[in-house]
Amino acid sequence: MTATEQTEARPRGQRLPRRARRNQLLGAAQEVFVAQGYHAAAMDDIADRAGVSKPVLYQHFPGKLELYLALLDQHCQALVQAVREALASTNDNKQRIAATMDAYFSYVEHEGGAFRLVFESDLTNEPSVRERVDQVALDCAKMVSPLIAEDADLPEEQAMLLAVSLCGMAQITARHWLSSGQQIPGDMARRLTASLAWRGIAGFPMQH
Numbered sequence: 001m002t003a004t005e006q007t008e009a010r011p012r013g014q015r016l017p018r019r020a021r022r023n024q025l026l027g028a029a030q031e032v033f034v035a036q037g038y039h040a041a042a043m044d045d046i047a048d049r050a051g052v053s054k055p056v057l058y059q060h061f062p063g064k065l066e067l068y069l070a071l072l073d074q075h076c077q078a079l080v081q082a083v084r085e086a087l088a089s090t091n092d093n094k095q096r097i098a099a100t101m102d103a104y105f106s107y108v109e110h111e112g113g114a115f116r117l118v119f120e121s122d123l124t125n126e127p128s129v130r131e132r133v134d135q136v137a138l139d140c141a142k143m144v145s146p147l148i149a150e151d152a153d154l155p156e157e158q159a160m161l162l163a164v165s166l167c168g169m170a171q172i173t174a175r176h177w178l179s180s181g182q183q184i185p186g187d188m189a190r191r192l193t194a195s196l197a198w199r200g201i202a203g204f205p206m207q208h
Contacts, residue, residue: 022060025050026074029067034113038068038123069128072121075114076136079107083140083167093151097166097201098194100144104170105190108178119171140167152204162204166197 016024028050032041043064047057061067086099108115118136123129141163148166149159170193177189184192 018060021052021056025052025057025060025067026071029071030112030114030117033068033071034116038064038121043067065126065128068117068123069132071114072117072129072132075118076132078114079103079118079136080139080143082107083143087143087147093147094198096147097198098190100166101170101194101197102190104167105174105177105186105193108171108174109186115171115175119175137164137167148201152201154204162201166201169193169197 025046029041029046032045032049036045041064043054043057046067047054050057057067061070082103083100086103087096089099090096118133121129121133124133141160144166145156145160145163148154148162149156152159152162154162173189173193177184177186182189
């Protein structure tokens, strides 16, 4: 069960198991942070959204930054896991690229706006946030890099550079598709992006 599935308002005072309460608070925090951004969000807003008192919220998270980081960790891990599963879904490298593009599009489309915390955070000047955002990009690229090295016959450093480029293209394209009102059907948008990525990889090794 995801955090956003725990956000149904409950009467104040209703007791929940600790894990369930934590998930509920994370779900409420996600909605508030996505809608308002970090700086405009207040712990009062999150407590009200979760239907709890502020002392209950502070029992689980000592401050707003710690709550934000817990939520960011959750959704960074979700993206890494989605890319890992995409790459493990087939032994065909062309299909692996397509599955990876689909993972990014699905993440942007279905995570309750959580992608905005990862890709559009208003708190990237905070080192602990910047570190996590950079790390998730690196982790995804590290998983894609061996595929490129194998298929394009490139050394590790070059394959990693292209993997960073490919993952960056995937998330930027998926975000543009969503923000532009999904004018292109999702399946077509995924196919177009995967085709561009695969044709680019197929152009290696470059002839000197």
